[in-house]
Every structure is written in structure tokens, then in C-alpha cells.
Amino acid sequence: MTRSGKEYIAGLRDSRRVFINGEFVDDVTTHPAFRGAVASLARVYDEAHDPANAEVLTYPSPTTGEPVNRAFLIPRSEEDLRLRRVALRRQAETTLGLMGRGPEHVAGFLAGWAARSDVFAAAGDEYADRVVRFYEHVRDRDLYCSYAIVPPQIDRGKPAHQQADPHLYAGVKEERPDGVVLAGAQMLGTGAAISDYLVLSCIVPLRPGDEDQAISVALPIGAEGLKIYSRRSYAEAATSVYDYPLASRFDETDALIVLDDVFVPWERVFVYRNLDITRDQWNHTPAHLLGNNQAQIRFSVKLDLLAGLALRVAEMNGTAALPPVRGTLGELAAHAALVSGLVAAQEQNCRIDEHGVAWPGAAEAFAVMTLQSDFYPKLLTILRDLCGGGVIQLPSAAADYGHPEARADLERYVQSPGHPSQERVKLLKLVWDMVGSEFASRHQQYEMFYAGAPFLVRTRMSQVYDFDRAGALVDRALAGYGVDGFEAGDGFEAGDGFEAG
Template sequence: MPVITGEDYKKRIDAMESEVWFDGAKVTGKISDHPAFKGVVGTQSQLYDMQNESKIKNEMTFASETTGNDIGVSYLIPRTRADLEKRRIMIQHWARISGGLMGRSPDYMNTVLASFASSVDVLDGEDNCYPDRLLHFYEYAREKDLSFTHTFVNPQSNRSKLAFLEEDVTNARIIDRNEEGLIIKGAKLLATQGGITDEILVFSAPGAQESCHAYGFSLPTDTDGLKFVCRESFATKDSSFDYPLSSRFAEMDTIVIFDGVLVPWNRVFFHDNIRAATQMYLKGKFVPFTLHQIVSRQIVKTEFLLGIAQSIVDTINISDYQHVQSKVVEIVKGLETLRALLLMSEHDAKIDGYGVMVPSKQPLYVAVNQFQELYPRFTEIIQLLGASGLMTIPKETDFDTEIGEQLDHFLQGVEVKGKDRVALFRLAWDLTMSGFGSRQTLYERFFFGDPVRLSQTIYQNFDETKSKKMIEDFLSLKE
């Protein structure tokens, strides 16, 4: 099957009837019509349609090595630097539709699955590991253009270093292994886009202490006993003037409950193997591939923020002030740094023993860890530039009343009528202050892991030997 269309995607998720809990009730009827999901499902459909646009089809797809069908580039396992570039171009095409605000557009998880499939050597010869099943599943997903949510992290009930001494009563764990497969009970978080994808990919995060917590599998999201519990929606309003971002790009986050869920053996990639669970992340290609996707998106997001900041500056005419210029330049510096780090990771990419072109990990780690600090600062800059403009934002309906003309007059900016100026400031507000905007900040801070431990990882991986040697040589210099 070649790449799907938006309509195919909608039909598939509507037909699934996954168990999704929202605001005290199970979602019934078509999930694509539900107010909490309608906007983002519409945008996601647009992304799938883009894969079929003749003008860019050769940038969005590649020919499957097994069927010859057109496959989405986000599933491509890169073999050359040109493949990495092709991946970047595709990812950024999709990211531009949402200004990089959909962290879980399908390319994110397709990349994750491709990274796991290209790391199956880690599972070779290990107990309870089935590399062939993972490879086969990757091919199945790639050919069907499946969409994924995922959950890797355990509930936050006890994060003490000594938590393993306590009895585990919350984390999703294997409670039985029978002829049919594994039985999983417990919870995991936080599945963004839970309920609006074909599948859920479930992997243990590194650090499992007991073998019942060390597994990797994938399931259709309508599997019996699987429940997705939503938070409050940030997307219940339709108007794209009033809520330019949250009406279209609000991805839901869900807690996942496994209520004695059966995972059939053909969907189990490994189980009861702590070393395999850890090595899939540490030795496998998950980190470099996923970070390459992430940083490609974050660059587009930074361009989007820069556009908003500069538009505010021009609309209220504050560009002559030095501090204003340096605030905009902070965003420019972030953008140029991200671009440089991404290109560096491609420039330093190396072919591994399996013929896969792996981007250099270190620049990407630095980029994503830096973005965890840069992004909240960028939103702060937009608030500092926008000031009260972020609160003088009547709704579209106000402009359609008898006071509409007055609003157009009193809220005007430089060479723009009040309504156009308000449209810009509502965009800035939705990005930096609405529920949707606050979640965006939390997302960029945490979605790829805790910033503190990420910087620790950079410290542990960076080789300082050359720099230390410089100092030794310098200190031993005699006159």
C-alpha cells in the first residue's frame, strides 16, 4: 500500500473505537468529530495529503525496497548523507504546516520505529529477544503508513533513588506469560496523541530494576483492556481567528492504563531482559535518529517564533530601541546555533557496521538540551515585546458588532487596521499564554527527558581528553 491520504487516516482511526476517556466519559462516535481532537486530526490529515502532492512527492516519499510502493520518507532508514538531507527536508515540510508546534506529527514516531528497526543487532542472540519480529513489524508499519503514539515513562508516584525498594503498585509490568503472549497490567505515561493513532508503541525507559518492567511491543490502540485517559482539552474552540494555534494543532496527552492487556507474541519485540531494554537506547540508533527529527522541527519552530517577534516589533514600531533589537537577536542566535548543530550532525555522520548512516549524536544532544532553555526564553521575549498587546485581544465577533469600526480604529498598528493587529497578537497570545501555549513550553522542556539528566548525559559522553592535554602541554611549557 502506498502512502495514505488524510481521508484514509481519518477512516482508520474512526473505525478503531479505541477506549478514550475524556471529561468523565468514554468518547463515543467518530473521534475525528470530537471537539478535543477534530482540529489536530484535520491538520494531521493535511500532512498525510501532502505526501501525495505531485509537486513535492519526490521529497516526501521513496520507493519501498520490498514492494516498490511510495513510502513516507519519515520511515526511511538512511544509508547516505543524501538520505539524511532528504529526511530533514521532508520533516521540515511537515513542520512548516504547524510552525513546528506539532511535536508528534507522524514523522516523530515513524523515525523512532525506523531507529529501533535499524538497531535490531542489539537484540541478536539475547534472551527473550526477537529482532526478526521487530524488523517485520517495521516493514508492516512502513508499507501501511501506520500512525503511532507511544509511552515509555512510568507514573510519577515515587522518583526517589530508593524507589526500587518499595513495592511497585503503579508501573505497567508483565504479570503473566502464556501461550498467546504477555499480559500487561499497570500504567504508563504520557502518550501524546493517544487515541488518534493506529498503534501504540510501548518500550521500557532505561533504568528498569526488575525484568517484568523490561519489554518492547506495539499494539493496535483499540486492543482490549487498553485505556487512554485525557487531560483537559486546550482545543475546544473552533475559530482560527480567536485561537489560531489551539484550534488546529492541539495534541492531546493521555495516561495509558493496561488493564490486563494481552500482547500477542508476534507483537513482542523483547521481554524480561533489562540489558536489552537499556541497550536499545544506549547502543541503538534511537537517540541520533530521533534527535535529528526533533532538531529539524525545532528549527522551523524557532523560525516561526522569530517571525512573530519581528511582526510585533514592526506592528507597534519599536525596532529602533536597542534592547528590542537584542531580544530579537537572541532568537536569531538560537536559530543559527540550531541550524549549525543540525548540519554538523549530518556532516559528521558515519556509516555503521550495518550500512546505516548515523548522524553524530553529540551536536544533537547539545541542540535539544539548549532548546529546553531557549524555548521558554523565546516565549518570554514575545511577552516582553508584546506587553499589553497580549491582553488587548477582543474576539472576532467583537469586530462584527456596532463597535467593530471603533475597535479597528483604536487598536490599529503601524499601517494595519485593528483587526489585523489583533490577529497577530492573538497568535502571540495563543503561543505564549493560552493553555495550549503553556503546554508547548512544558513540552519543549520535558518531552525528550528531564533537562538536568540530559545535560548529565552530555557531560558523561563528551570526551574532554584533547582539551585537558592542551592544558597539560601549556603548563609544562618552559621558557
């Protein structure tokens, strides 16, 4: 059953230990660092919970028959992927494509794992059962899972087991009859502070000797010993929604996760000290593709927002009809269309596996991941270029309009035809929160790294692309001729080919 926003918020009031600004937070739902993001996600929950949206945003749970969020759907056809995209796009539009790790992200990973639980069964059927039961648990209760699947940057020159302390990277410290005790840290729990469960695993290649880190588990955020060290909050630093319209509402926060002897019962252990399954859960199931397909649907919304901002700024500045500006708008539009096209192509080129599960097209998914780390910063620069100094020549805060003398000057000098001062400033402050604020800068880092370090993504791209087909084309181009000209065949005589034409 879907939850209302209120139910989501109520679920966050527990024993969670979230640390920021030198202290642990009493209640993330009211703390200024988190409440804006919580309110935004509550709206996302409300929309799916609204019966008027049920047909688009939900589907009946195969176990209870109740409507559940379509983000949990295990796709079995191109049409399923399309329906999933329509729903995920609607949800991403609610947060303008600016919350990368909302509930619908890890939902895709869990669906991918449950769809191919046989991969987990390689260690015993009980592991597959646990994966499926956890997936059904969160799906049918509409719970929000965040994840931390990368070891902290301590010393990447050595594998986990050769670090100075064997419990720096999150892993098994002790095995008990009823479960395991985990210790260490993991990065980078985006949204962890405002989620219900943390999925903890490792996507970075592990080596023999790293078995303690070769795990996949789910922890309630309030689990004893689990600590969430949030980065600085941009929402809290925002002076008003008018001054920072994005940071104040969509700062999902990122955090270092620390496990201080956290007990995990066996029913929440999906992979245990198994290097092969820790690796295979990402690529031998559709989890990674489904999760990143969602990430790109969300990214596509964000690119539309960027293009729309460029258009509105150009219109306001009276430059929209100038040919060079049209060209600039066209360049932004090309990137937005490229991503939405590649997302659609993931549906058309999906692969239905032997279990009847639809995997989004891998080459198209990795193409977006590969290219976006390069072009997202470039698109921000294009929007900056269109804005010139306008995004800097702005009143210091909404409060400036409260001062009669300042207000009169602002209304006279900071305005455009058809755009009174407060409207002009409102648009340009929105643009600045997209391209120049600390929130915007974090977003740049996010789009460069959320899918992994760019050099790794490029390598993976080279593995999923059909190089056999590409290579065969070269062989074809090279076939049938040599230093002696054409070989006989294909309408040529042996030795032909020395004369042009």
C-alpha cells in the same frame, strides 16, 4: 504506500477507548478535543500522498517499491540524513513546528531499531525479526505510532518492583503460550488518542528486580483493555480559530496510558523481561538519535516561527528599526540559527557504523536537547517583552466584532498604521497562543521535558561530548613547564620561563 488524510482519519474509527471530560469518546475524528489535530495531521498525510511531493517526501519501499514516507528511511550516508531533514522540515512546516509527536517522530525510532535489529537479537533472532517486520508493517501502510516510555510519577524514590503494587508501572502480568498480558500505566502518550499504534517501553533506567517492566511492545490503539486518559483539551476550550489559532489546530493532546490486562501476541513483543536490551535499544541503536534529530528539525521550524512573530509585531508597532529592538530580534535569530546549525552539524558529523547505518552526530543532538530546556522559556519572555500590553489589550473574542458599537471602538482604538483592527488583533492573538495561552504553556513544558528531565539530558551530554580531546588540550597546556620554569625542549632551555616574554 503513503496514505491520504482521509485514509488516516478512517483508520481512527475503531474500538479505541479515549477518556476526556468524564466520559469515553465515541469518535475522536469528530470530537472537539481531537478533531483539529486530526485535521492537521490529515493535511500532513495528504502532502506526502500527493504525487507532486513524492520526490521530496517519499522514497521507494525496499520491500514493495511503493512510495513510503521518508521519515521511515534508514539513513546510510550524510546525504540520506540531509534528504531526511528536507522532508521532515517540510512536514513540520505544515504544522508550524507545533506538533511534536506526529507520525514522523516514532517512525525515526522504528527505523533506528530496524537498522540495528542485531541489538534485539541478543535475546534470540525471533526478536530481531519481529522488530523488522513491525517496522516494515507500519512503513508500508504509513501508520502512525505514538509512544509511552516513561513510568507514571507515583513514587520515583523506589524502583518499579518495590512499589506498593507490582502492577502500577506498565509491565508483564502474565505469560501465555501465544503472548503476554500487560497491566499498569505509562506516561505520557502524546498523540496516542489519534494514532494507530502505541509503542510501549521504558527509557528510564531499570534495576534488577524490574524485569516485568523491561519490555518493548507495540499495541494497536484499539486493543482491548488499553485506555487513554487525555489531559484537558486546549482545542475544545478555544472559542474560535481566530481567538486561538494554534490551540484550535495543533493541540496533539497528551495522555496517561492505562493497561487493563492487555494481551500482546508474541509477534509484537520486541523486548521481553530483559534489562540490558531495554536499555540498549535506545543507545546501541540510532533510534534515540534519529527520533530526536526529527524533534529538533521540528523545533527549528518553531524557532523560525517565534523569530518571525517577533519581526511582525515589531513592524506593526513601528519599533522594528529601533536599535534595541533590532538587538532583541538578533537574539531570537541567534537561537534559531544555532539550532538549525546544530541540526546540519548532526549530518556532517554523522557516524557510519559497521552495519553501514548513519547515526546523526550525538554531541550536536544532545547539545540542542541540553540547551533548549533553558533557552526556550527565555525566548518566550523575549517575545512577550516585545509585545508589552498589546497581547492583553485585545477583544475578548472574534464575536466582539459582531457588535456594531464595539466594532467601531475596536476599529478606532485597536489598530496600527497599515494594520486595520482585525489584522492587528489577529497577529497578536496568534502571538498569545504561542507565548501565553494554556496551549503555549504546555509547549513550554514540552520543550523542557520531551527529551527527558533536563538534569538527565545534561548528564548524557557529558557522556557523548569528546572530553578526551578537551582534556588532552588541558594536558597540552600544562605540559613542558613546572615550578622550575620550562623543561628543556620546544626551543627552550631548562629553567627558562621566569622572565615575562
